[in-house]
Amino acid sequence: MDLSSYSGDDWVDHSVHGSVFYDGVKFNALVIPSSLEALKTFDVREDDIWINTYSKSGTHWASEIVHLILNNGNPETIDRTTTQGNIEMIYFEKDSYDEGKTRHLPFYKIIERAPSPRIIQTHLPVKYLPPGIDNKKAKVIYVARNPKDVITSLGRFVGNTKMGDFIRWQGALKEFMDGTRSYGSWFDHVKISWNLRHQENRFFIKYEDMKKNPWDAIESIANFLARPLSEDILEKIVKYSSFKEMKKTYTKVEEEGKVELVKAMGKYAYMNKGVIASWKTRFTVSENEEFDRVYKEKMADTDLQFDFEHGLFTLVLQSAAPRVDLETFTASLYTLSYRSKNCTSFVLKEPSKLEGKGLFKEEERNLERAWLEGKGEGWSDRRGRDSSTMDLSSYSREDWVDHSVHGSVFYDGVKFNALVIPSSLEALKTFDVREDDIWINTYSKSGTHWASEIVHLILNNGNPETIDRTTTQGNIEMIYFEKDSYDEGKTRHLPFYKIIERATSPRIIQTHLPVKYLPPGIDNKKAKVLYVARNPKDVITSLDRFVGNTEMGDFIRWQGALKEFMDGTRNYGSWFDHVKTSWNLRHQENRFFIKYEDMKKSSRDAIESIAEFLGRPLSEDTVEKIVKHSSFNEMKKTYNKVEEEGKVELVKAMGTYSYMNKGVIASWKTRFTVSENEEFDRVYKEKMADTDLQFDFE
CATH class of the missing domain: 3.40.50.300 (P-loop containing nucleotide triphosphate hydrolases)
Known part of the structure; x- marks a missing residue:
């Protein structure tokens, strides 16, 4: 990025080692108190789109989706100026860490000059966001992810970077439960945004729902942004916002030097596949029991719930009353299995929604009846969006x-x-x-x-x-x-x-x-x-x-x-x-x-x-x-x-x-x-x- 037009007064002296404290909250070393002060009077625009998340909750994924929505599904036309960092951070140039640079440009100054509509990323709790967001009714998309996967991903993230003096897993889990990690308490962060979800300029979505059904998630985000999508553009966005395609995109922009943060923090440091229930490979049984105890205590005052397990998907293999052949898979197995099945329909089923409404339990005979009787709540028809091997079942x-x-x-x-x-x-x-x-x-x-x-x-x-x-x-x-x-x-x-x-x-x-x-x-x-x-x-x-x-x-x-x-x-x-x-x-x-x-x-x-x-x-x-x-x-x-x-x-x-x-x-x-x-x-x-x-x- 060409920074030559910024005056000497725009730059600040700051070390990227250690941690920063502001208002009693700890932040990582890319955040500087003067930026947090400046955000109190930051000039928000009505057409700003803010991506607000706790760390490792799908920030870059949500940002890519919004970019693609605004660019009709074309990743080649995206201007990534405002997403090379979070607004509260410094603009971290490549090699800054290795070369020991201590003079940096606050990233909010770059965002100030960006053309509209600006897509602005931040991990800040609501109380540190500019007041102008609600005064101007700027759009805010909040993505929340289940906390076990958040801390697991954070552990992988900090181990993959060149930056800072991070506490590794042993202390990180305790910090997370105590609310003393960077950006403060995860529990407070998500609950406050959950309570604000009914405001017309705010949209709350769970990371797990995005993973289970990216089509519906993208459509919902597009509708919130008043950017309805054609089926063709929706398909493109589903494709280009996949992990595989985003990895290609970021490889390209890294090679072209368009996203310095990638090189500064290690290749794809902030990108991983974000598998649901990855925490199971990291938490010991005793750690999980202690986490569940803390979670139950700190979430007692909210109706916000998260999925900690793989979602379940059901394939309707044959549908000819009175007989329906069904198979149910975890999300990961479904992804691998559905293309090898000769299916008449593809159906996503969320058992928690169905069972919560008392419609039926998991027994196959009840699934069969519900499908035939057309009880649609909790079912999402995938026909026309998923593709299997050719359906040969109708040939004699x-x-x-x-x-x-x-x-x-x-x-x-x-x-x-x-x-x-x-x-x-x-x-x-x-x-x-x-x-x-x-x-x-x-x-x-x-x-x-x-x-x-x-x-x-x-x-x-x-x-x-x-x-x-x-x-x-x-x-x-x-x-x-x-x-x-x-x-x-x-x-x-x-x-x-x-x-x-x-x-x-x-x-x-x-x-x-x-x-x-x-x-x-x-x-x-x-x-x-x-x-x-x-x-x-x-x-x-x-x-x-x-x-x-x-x-x-x-x-x-x-x-x-x-x-x-x-x-x-x-x-x-x-x-x-x-x-x-x-x-x-x-x-x-x-x-x-x-x-x-x-x-x-x-x-x-x-x-x-x-x-x-x-x-x-x-x-x-x-x-x-x-x-x-x-x-x-x-x-x-x-x-x-x-x-x-x-x-x-x-x-x-x-x-x-x-x-x-x-x-x-x-x-x-x-x-x-x-x-x-x-x-x-x-x-x-x-x-x-x-x-x-x-x-x-x-």
Whole structure:
């Protein structure tokens, strides 16, 4: 931060060692009494937003959420000036501690100059906050966390920093219970804000509720700030305020030097995952008993209650009266488990609310009855927000086939990989094509997923968050390959065309099949076919990398693969016949032929041409978005996300990003020997003699 415009009078002499006392309360060494005095007359603005917490109660998480709400879910546009410290502290420059600096700038002076709306962080008890907050009706968000996790997190925090002379766990727990730690008594801190929660400019939320249900927490905060959110922006904020994404963000701003406090206090000193009930790994039984005694005594005069345990979640696996199949998990197990379940609904259940209202206890039969009878209090429907593996429960036994995913498959004299089954190829002869279907047809490793992503983005106005990837979790000729199927030796699978049959229009359908095996209905219904062709040297080079990166099948490696490719005996048959047939059909009004190399050279032109073919003209802004989100780096981020969420099972089945590489033109030069290249050129010249189709190999 550029501090050159601050005069000498703005700076103060202050040591960052030891502790500070003000009004009988102890503070850490970053707080100076003169700042606390100055806050009595601090000029509050009506549009200020104050994040008030006791230490280690979600300050930076709440602050990030508010920033994202004000920035429509975009972390790139956030100005973090006012959140590089708490208003009561000094601005602690990087290396200040190691270099022994004793002259510092009070952080409130930086906040004074910040543009509106200012997001201001503080750990101060209410009595030390500026009176102008209530006079001006500035917004105050107070986040409270259960005290056992607070002191546990504080213990980890101070052990991870370079700062101060902190008392470690043995004395810290006693100080916390006595109310003599920095910022005074936790009990007084939270109870006072709890008692003020009904004031219109104040909002009280529990950290545990934010962890259990960040969607509802974010919506509630946004509504308090009079900033209602669209579903799309809400999803972005949920994503970017997650621990994983915040860690990425703070890594970036640390590297750019935008948040000095990170380096001053040690990497991510104030960031941890904030797991509910982490105290159980720190408190001994005797410490817990003593804490419970003190807690009961000091909280006797309030109705404020905290969750000290993991929340419970219930999955509704099947819902068909009079039978409901349910499973209940702790919050941590739910997070790990729900994506591997074929669920009809996702439901968050807070047992304390339900039992407190006398609705039912934990017995499953009562849960079942309550769900069927629609007793909604305490239930939060997660449908449309959580994602599981694809729900296959509605497919009948007859839909499934017995099939091994090892070896190769032969049909009509052509070899296919083990994910293709002859019965699917037979079924495609009568497959019900729709007029608005969009078929992505390619030979393997020719840009299938890139073209598919572009088409998805065109149909979704450049927004990757709204894409339904149901029909692109596999090729229509394949089986739906569930994660872990290979490792678990599963032999019963669902043909993917059956999933596509039920998909909503417009369907984007991927296939590597030669034209002769595509459904006749494509031309009868004039469905759109987008064919992408890539130069064959890069195709076989990419195929070799691909099969070497997977756990599947019995693939022949490079030595035999090149010969197979030239002979036309590889999976899906001859590349030469594949591309030439589609090239000869390119003038049909429902077909579009494009070269991979042309897409790489000018993705903008390619995107606009594809959009025009689909009858979907794009604005300049949307084209920019699609160019960005269809780039390799952005697609890798997208597939990383959908892989983690279990939305694209094929990724895990075949190894992370096994079908994604940068697709560099002329990558074949790093693989072909001179003699192999000479032989390939001879075969290529012979087999392409009857066509005017040409490719760029450089």
